[in-house]
Amino acid sequence: LRGGKKRTGKAHLKLTIVGGDDIPHAEEGKSRSLYVVAKLFKGAEKLEWKTKSIKDHDADPMFLSTVEWDWEDDDLVFLRVELKEDVWGRDQEVASYTLLVDRLATGLRFWPLFDKTGMPSVGRLLVDVDFKVGA
Numbered sequence: 001l002r003g004g005k006k007r008t009g010k011a012h013l014k015l016t017i018v019g020g021d022d023i024p025h026a027e028e029g030k031s032r033s034l035y036v037v038a039k040l041f042k043g044a045e046k047l048e049w050k051t052k053s054i055k056d057h058d059a060d061p062m063f064l065s066t067v068e069w070d071w072e073d074d075d076l077v078f079l080r081v082e083l084k085e086d087v088w089g090r091d092q093e094v095a096s097y098t099l100l101v102d103r104l105a106t107g108l109r110f111w112p113l114f115d116k117t118g119m120p121s122v123g124r125l126l127v128d129v130d131f132k133v134g135a
Helices: none
Strands: 010-021 032-042 045-050 054-056 062-072 077-085 092-100 107-114 120-134
Touching (some): 010 107, 032 062, 092 120
Antiparallel strands (some): 010 062, 010 120, 032 054, 032 077, 077 092
């Protein structure tokens, strides 16, 4: 990290999870229920949100869910998005993506997904990002 003046002000993130593409599936041809969990890490504070669970038959789920967060800006704020399989008693992570909030690009974006071992998967998540920092 580069030194310099610390950025201050309010930060606002509006994140719309549109849908997934080629989401990894252990049992081909079998339907499953999926949901997305978004976590914003700012120091010791963690903000968490999740979508409703939806049926996925073809590895291309559509969520169309939006979360908005406001916080006092900080240089080290991370966003982690996890795609989970809704299984009674034991929800399992299917894939995830983590990034520094400062690296967010505004607009519609495909985020690459990584499997639970941290290896890249063929899956992608389509998101619409609106991130602003103001004084």
